[in-house]
Amino acid sequence: MNYSIALVPGDGIGPDVVAQATEVLDAAGDKFGHVFNYVELEAGGCAIDHTGEPLPPETLEAAKQCDALLLGAVGGPKWETLPGNLRPERALLGLRAGLGVYANLRPAALLPQLWSACPLKDEVLAADNPPGTGGFDLLIVRELTGGIYFGKRGRSDDGNSAFDTETYSKVEIERVLRIAYAAAEVRRKKLCMVDKANVLESSRLWRELTQALSREYPHIETSYMYVDNCAMQLVRSPGQFDVIVTSNLFGDILSDEASVITGSIGMLASASLGDPASAPGQKGPRGIYEPIHGSAPDIAGRDIANPLAAILSAAMMLRYSFGLETEALAIEAAVNAVLDAGLRTADIAGRGDPGGTERIVGTREMGAAVLKALLGEG
CATH class of the missing domain: 3.40.718.10 (Isopropylmalate Dehydrogenase)
Structure with a gap:
């Protein structure tokens, strides 16, 4: 070919x-x-x-x-x-x-050969895997074309304030969710949707659509986590994650955090x-x-x-x-x-x-x- x-x-x-x-x-x-x-x-x-x-x-x-x-x-x-x-x-x-x-x-996977390159303590890694046996293996699926990076933005006429707008449509959210579920199908069949639904209306839409779509994938364990908790859990117990799916902004930050704990970007x-x-x-x-x-x-x-x-x-x-x-x-x-x-x-x-x-x-x-x-x- x-x-x-x-x-x-x-x-x-x-x-x-x-x-x-x-x-x-x-x-x-x-x-x-x-x-x-x-x-x-x-x-x-x-x-x-x-x-x-x-x-x-x-x-x-x-x-x-x-x-x-x-x-x-x-x-x-x-x-x-x-x-x-x-x-x-x-x-x-x-x-x-x-x-x-x-x-x-x-x-983001911690390869056995680079176990000691991970900045996390051995006891943190050993909670999910025996030392030296491979650490964690997770996949972050980040939405790329919507959210705050593409929303309306600007500054006030007097220059004293600025704004960036987080906007998502149902189509944008559902199509990336389907890719995440497809990835979970061939991995360990676990999907965690990360949002800030306790504060953001756009995150509440993400959660509603995930809850609806999860019914099409009953064999995949679907969970939900606030982004601040997820940031903590990545360094506290990364082995708990299989597929993480999230918005453009949150995915940008979390994927860089996940890269650091593998030992080298x-x-x-x-x-x-x-x-x-x-x-x-x-x-x-x-x-x-x-x-x-x-x-x-x-x-x-x-x-x-x-x-x-x-x-x-x-x-x-x-x-x-x-x-x-x-x-x-x-x-x-x-x-x-x-x-x-x-x-x-x-x-x-x-x-x-x-x-x-x-x-x-x-x-x-x-x-x-x-x-x-x-x-x-x-």
Whole structure:
């Protein structure tokens, strides 16, 4: 099979990690009989430098013609003084809207190899799992196109006050709930809807729709939690969660918190998905796949960045957009193999190495090691 992939390396370490992800993708293609054709596009700060805008129209149009999009990172201090509509991050919002993605899936798992990298105490982790056996494994499903990030906003005429409005429609809420329930179906069949229904009217709508929809999924345990309690529970007992589904703002905050307790933000992938009908001929929806880390311009080009989140994002792309589960599992197994062998980039180095087998490697060597493990050459 042939697949077209829009590549948006972006800024900072984005090009460094995307380069390793594409090499692993090509190796998977060779191994399993697929061809991945790449269309490299500009968005973010580099696009501002070259065109004056964060998301050139030609970038969006080209991305729409591809089967999926793999993104590195955008932004950096260089562009922080620009007005809001010209900031690099506007490219992300434009790509999400233009490609029709509305659900962000962020898995957060504590791998056995990185047990001691977790900032939580061993007794907290042991409450849910024996020490060193894998910790927690949860998935946060975040709504992407509604809520306070897209509601009406402004400032008073005298400049003494400002406002941002949280608005949600039933359609926006129900479609992301269905994606969350579908994820729970193939996991541990537990779903927790996080809101602030004791205060916010929009949260009460979320809760009402979840209660109604849960009747279609009687075999899935549905629970509800206020966002402030959820933030506490993530550091008190993360193993209690399977799938968390929540609004744009709450999901943004909780998913970053969940990333920290895995040991390194450089390990975490994400997928942003839309309606499967938007990608006829594919087994899954067109999606945007990206590591959740930032652009880290201070280490760009220095062969330091951890490429594993980008590589794992590519695996998510194979799974969700192309329906290539075997290929996705092979990449994930290769990542586990290099961690088992003690290879570590700087962000995960010096931890979890009781046997003294750890070896610190750079971006390119880590990518090459995953490629060799995937091809059985390690």
